[in-house]
Amino acid sequence: MKIESINVSVFTYxxxxxxxxxxxSHPGEESQAKMALLTITADDGTCGYTLAPPxxxxxxxxxxxxxxVLVGQDPFRxxxxxxxxxxxxxxxxxxLTERALSFVEQALWDLxxxxxxxxxxxxxxxxxxxxPAYGSTMCGDDLPGGLSTPEEYGRFAETLVARxxxxxxxxxWMPPVSFAPxxxxxxxxxxxxxxxxxxxIALMLDGYHWYSRSEALWIGRELEKLGFAWFExxxxxxxxxxxxWLASNLNIDVIGPESLGGKHHSRADWVQAGACDILRAGxxxxxxxxxxxxxxxxxxxxxxxxxxxxxxxxxLAVVGAIRNCRWYERGxxxxxxxxxxxxxxxxxxxxxxxxxxxxxxPERPGLGEDINFAWVEAHTVS
Ligand SMILES: O=C(O)[C@H](O)[C@@H](O)[C@@H](O)C(=O)NO
Ligand SMILES: [Mg+2]
Numbered sequence: 001m002k003i004e005s006i007n008v009s010v011f012t013y014x015x016x017x018x019x020x021x022x023x024x025s026h027p028g029e030e031s032q033a034k035m036a037l038l039t040i041t042a043d044d045g046t047c048g049y050t051l052a053p054p055x056x057x058x059x060x061x062x063x064x065x066x067x068x069v070l071v072g073q074d075p076f077r078x079x080x081x082x083x084x085x086x087x088x089x090x091x092x093x094x095x096l097t098e099r100a101l102s103f104v105e106q107a108l109w110d111l112x113x114x115x116x117x118x119x120x121x122x123x124x125x126x127x128x129x130x131x132p133a134y135g136s137t138m139c140g141d142d143l144p145g146g147l148s149t150p151e152e153y154g155r156f157a158e159t160l161v162a163r164x165x166x167x168x169x170x171x172x173w174m175p176p177v178s179f180a181p182x183x184x185x186x187x188x189x190x191x192x193x194x195x196x197x198x199x200x201i202a203l204m205l206d207g208y209h210w211y212s213r214s215e216a217l218w219i220g221r222e223l224e225k226l227g228f229a230w231f232e233x234x235x236x237x238x239x240x241x242x243x244x245w246l247a248s249n250l251n252i253d254v255i256g257p258e259s260l261g262g263k264h265h266s267r268a269d270w271v272q273a274g275a276c277d278i279l280r281a282g283x284x285x286x287x288x289x290x291x292x293x294x295x296x297x298x299x300x301x302x303x304x305x306x307x308x309x310x311x312x313x314x315x316l317a318v319v320g321a322i323r324n325c326r327w328y329e330r331g332x333x334x335x336x337x338x339x340x341x342x343x344x345x346x347x348x349x350x351x352x353x354x355x356x357x358x359x360x361x362p363e364r365p366g367l368g369e370d371i372n373f374a375w376v377e378a379h380t381v382s
Contacts, residue, residue: 009036141173168197279299
């Protein structure tokens with residue numbers, strides 16, 4: 001079996017999600033967005049697919065890195081192909097990103113699953129066929145009735161518990177919201193949510209990512225009083241020393257790194273430095289499903305959990321495959337948006353959640369995305 005071609009088609013779809021100047025998503029007016037469908041085709045006709053941001057898998061990346069390394073190769077030799085691409089990264093002048101590496105690697109997993117008629121989460125180990133989800137809110141905003149006050153966070157948390165969530169993670173206010181960053185407001189939102197949902201719902205905070213050590217320490221101690229389960233990315237993750245200092249001064253679990261590069265290598269340094277109590281990695285950012293599994297194994301070897309970052313088929317497959325992850329991150333959620341409504345290019349969600357807050361792993365072969373190929377074809381623009 002050999003890889004014959006790698007293609008990307010970009011298509012449009014309607015969305016009410018928009019990004020602010022810091023790249024965080026919020027609800028907005030309906031607009032047309034673009035998504036890329038990356039397809040790896042083998043010589044026997046088997047295909048592997050991933051959905052990715054068009055800029056991440058743009059033609060230059062496909063032609064300069066993906067095709068020279070993958071075309072003509074056996075698609076089942078994922079580790080060898082991943083190592084080759086990973087080594088090309090150094091000479092790519094930062095053009096071959098870890099997200100690009102993640103998406104092409106995921107397409108190889110999807111191809112393997114489709115060829116073997118098996119869901120990827122079972123190929124990875126198949127630890128469980130359903131996982132508890134936490135509701136991960138969008139960042140705060142200044143939209144009346146949205147997430148503009150602590151009370152609105154509390155009310156939204158009540159609706160999430162009614163939907164079935166047994167855990168909720170708050171992303172609080174960040175610039176460009178006028179009063180952000182604001183440690184006191186962050187804590188007020190956390191207190192309002194704890195008051196609204198009671199003591200039995202697990203709560204976590206993922207706040208402004210550039211607080212000082214002093215600000216982070218104060219917030220962390222307030223979260224301890226509120227019985228929060230973990231404290232996420234309160235400071236610049238490039239400063240591992242700051243996280244080692246914070247983790248040594250707090251009882252609440254400090255989790256990370258999420259946005260830091262370095263794949264599974266940087267995660268090993270964080271464990272060695274005591275910079276976190278819970279490791280973090282997502283299949284879309286750490287270099288793909290394989291590196292994400294390596295981080296999970298590293299965490300397990302040190303008696304730690306690895307809380308997988310982000311929603312989506314690939315991260316969900318990892319969560320379904322391993323024991324040492326307590327939650328699937330389902331989101332991002334907002335009072336104005338219905339997460340349970342699949343995007344126009346999907347026939348159904350890859351992460352449906354029942355009324356007990358359990359997400360059921362897909363039984364479809366491959367990653368399990370239920371892609372509406374007719375929609376993609378009809379709305380392809382390049
Ligand atoms: O863009 C981001 O910072 C992330 O996507 C973020 O919104 C969210 O996914 C996160 O931090 N999860 O933990
Ligand atoms: Mg986060």
